Amino acid sequence: MASGFASLTEKERETLRLLLRGHDAKSMAGELQLSVHTVNERLRHARRKLDVTSSKEAARLLYEQEARDPKFLGDKNLGDAWEGRDADDGEQSKDTETPRTGRGVWIIGVLAMIAAAIFLAVLAQPAAQSESDQSYEAVLVARDTSVEEAAREWLTIVDRYDWTASHEVAGEYFRENNSLAD
Structure with missing residues (x-):
């Protein structure tokens, strides 16, 4: 299961965190400025990686993992946040696209x-x-x-x-x- 957490992209984690805060797929899509289809794909990928049947269970597992293992991003270099992106969650990879910002x-x-x-x-x-x-x-x-x-x-x-x-x-x-x- 630990390898499942390591394979989650930041976009999938972000989607699961929104689910924890009580959002449904439509409100997550509005918050992230994505289509509902893309949000559902992210949730499906996260369930598969964590080997669970429910998106809410995947969100709960992520919450428990992050509570045990806090991340400190202060020691990362400026461009390191882009390394976690992958093309299967509706986004292009770092090599083919500059950041939206x-x-x-x-x-x-x-x-x-x-x-x-x-x-x-x-x-x-x-x-x-x-x-x-x-x-x-x-x-x-x-x-x-x-x-x-x-x-x-x-x-x-x-x-x-x-x-x-x-x-x-x-x-x-x-x-x-x-x-x-x-």
Whole structure:
């Protein structure tokens, strides 16, 4: 029977402990976020390993064994908890899957990095926008200055009553719509 306890996986032990606390298969499934089928498979494997006919008896035997033989996990290395996993209780082995918490940490890390990149892009945008605004304003001022100078030159010619010169200096649109005689 001692070999039966040694062969129990941590997931099977966890399921038996929930049974000790009064859970049925459906509430265990909800607590462990598994299907009822997976919970029943774990209980069946535990009964077979402990060579008993009842899941409640398997849970009682586990309780008695753990009361006699307390476990101290303080001396274990960080990754040692994964060594007890096996594929026959609905989970993949250590070699083929990273821990679920590891996946969650990766997802949170990626989301944090995306948020930081967006934040930095938003912070950098006003500076780039203000530089482009300044260069655009410089172009507008230069254009306005040249237009204003051309208009002043034209007015000076008109003030001298030199209609021929004013017609030649005027813009193309003005010349097309107004003949020199007009």
